[in-house]
Amino acid sequence: MKRIAIFQYEWPLQSHTLSLASGLAGHDFAVDLFLYDCDTGFVNLSRFLSGSSVKVVRLDRGRVKKVLDRIRKMIGCGAQDGPVRDCVVRRSLEVMGAAGYDYLIGVEKKGLIWAGRVSAVLEVPLLYYSLELYVEGHPAFDGKSEFVALREEERLWHAKAAATIVQDAARGAVLLKSNGLDASMDVIYLPVSVSGPAFREGSRFLHDRLSLDPARKIILYFGSVSRNRGIDEVIRHACGIDSSFEVVLHGPVAQDITSEERRNERVIFSCGFVDDSEVPALIASAHIGLSFYRNNVVNDRLTAFSSEKMALYLQSGVPVIAYANESYELLMEHYRCGELIRDMSELPAAVERIEADYEGYRENALSAFERFYRCENNLRSVYAYLSRETTTGADANVPFDDSQSHDGTDAVRR
Missing domain, CATH: 3.40.50.2000 (Glycogen Phosphorylase B;)
Structure with missing residues (x-):
């Protein structure tokens, strides 16, 4: 040995x-x-x-x-x-x-x-x-x-x-x-990976935690809630997203998010601690996942295979929306598991494109997880x-x- x-x-x-x-x-x-x-x-x-x-x-x-x-x-x-x-x-x-x-x-x-x-x-x-x-x-x-x-x-x-x-x-x-x-x-x-098989069953974790109607579809951002992650832009453009969706920001909120932004009625801040054993259920309650990093910093730009949130989203078959760059474009060349945008103003349209063929995006997300993000394989x-x-x-x-x-x-x- x-x-x-x-x-x-x-x-x-x-x-x-x-x-x-x-x-x-x-x-x-x-x-x-x-x-x-x-x-x-x-x-x-x-x-x-x-x-x-x-x-x-x-x-x-x-x-x-x-x-x-x-x-x-x-x-x-x-x-x-x-x-x-x-x-x-x-x-x-x-x-x-x-x-x-x-x-x-x-x-x-x-x-x-x-x-x-x-x-x-x-x-x-x-x-x-x-x-x-x-x-x-x-x-x-x-x-x-x-x-x-x-x-x-x-x-x-x-x-x-x-x-x-x-x-x-x-x-x-x-x-x-x-x-x-x-x-x-x-x-x-x-690649940054998570253990276990893909989760095909959804959950109501965030719906229960935030007292949301179970019929509401959640667009989830999971991680550090800060300007470095484009959250101020998400908040600004959330009003353009169809009203059938709830935009939930889960994670520690940085001081650079203003009080006015925190009061925006179109987004929900979910800041409480969640045990790591409950994270898969939290992610599985989302309909679409957001993964935004700065494109002008190499450590942030090349994150399609180095972001744990990406692995978690795809494990639950949650289609993603991210900024377009060479890292995410490589992933999408293999599996169209989400949509890429060049400006946050394109976010509402990206949501609509995913919704128009949701099951297709979902199956691609699950396939991408098995190939690139499952720990046992990698x-x-x-x-x-x-x-x-x-x-x-x-x-x-x-x-x-x-x-x-x-x-x-x-x-x-x-």
């Missing part, structure tokens, strides 16, 4: 990491998941621990330590270890002991650095699992000194990795180029790579072409 260690450092723990860990554990790998100061509010970690053989090692700071570290940072006092603390690396090596590991996987930048430093000591192959394209040009980070230092470390350890795990070919190309790497590195394509590419006796020689077609199967060999590119 091969042994895998996964490292995640100061990054919110979400289903992506847990699905990878549990999938490997269920496929005859021994898996240790090392976490350092990872917010677990997005998942039910207790449920995961009770139902998985994954060994979770948490090396978190206590609350007092976090406060003291924050104060030291503010006043410029105390030694700086760089993006990843030396003591965390040492402690993880102590925990790992003499156990033999076959691969180390670093999740996101700091997880990569942590795993890389451990791999240098243990001389174990390193894989980089990239979730976000936080590279130069991103408005939230570009030019900041801490980000510059983090990017330097990311490039250093990415160059030492045996392979990269990334959602699709377009994101992989951006990541490799931004890190100064050529196309010779093995790339394992793993993880086979990772199993195939990690099961090999060597770390070189991956041989596969570009993902999402017409020859794709689900044996895993076609989702690894050399």
Whole structure:
């Protein structure tokens, strides 16, 4: 049995990491998941621990330590270890002991650095699992000194990795180029996925929760309710949508949504907490799903295969409406599971087009889920790579072409 260690450092723990860990554990790998100061509010970690053989090692700071570290940072006092603390690396090596590991996987930048430093000591192959394209040009980070230092470390350890795990070919190309790497590195394509079969039965979750007439059709936006997600434009153009629909915005509401926008009678804000076990039912109560990201930021634009809301919508056969770009156009070339718009003023017409052939769009959505977003299918590419006796020689077609199967060999590119 091969042994895998996964490292995640100061990054919110979400289903992506847990699905990878549990999938490997269920496929005859021994898996240790090392976490350092990872917010677990997005998942039910207790449920995961009770139902998985994954060994979770948490090396978190206590609350007092976090406060003291924050104060030291503010006043410029105390030694700086760089993006990843030396003591965390040492402690993880102590925990790992003499156990033999076959691969180390670093999740996101700091997880990569942590795993890389451990791999240098243990001389174990390193894989980089990239979730976000936080590279130069991103408005939230570009030019900041801490980000510059983090990017330097990311490039250093990415160059030492045996392979990269990334959602699709377009994101992989951006990541490799931004890190100064050529196309010779093995790339394992793993779209953001959700577990379980497609859900053909709808639900009344939101109707019951919001006291809506069961006959009302819901147009749902699921996720961060903010201007970065085009929600102000959704609100502005909701009045043009046929009155037989309810527009529901479910998720945390950002401060950039004005009080006037919140009072708009044509939209319903659904802000309460929903346990992750109830999310599928929430999504299944929608008639159409909205997936809007900024087209002028590469991390947001290339999201057709990296957005969990897309996977959730399609799992329930919910047709989607998104901004037109190369990422979503690729998906629609394979399965017309929704409509693409170039301006939010086109939203009402897109709703009408879906409604005119709803069952056709719905069947395409379910088919798209099975091919591109079902976790059990997509993880086979990772199993195939990690099961090999060597770390070189991956041989596969570009993902999402017409020859794709689900044996895993076609989702690894050399």
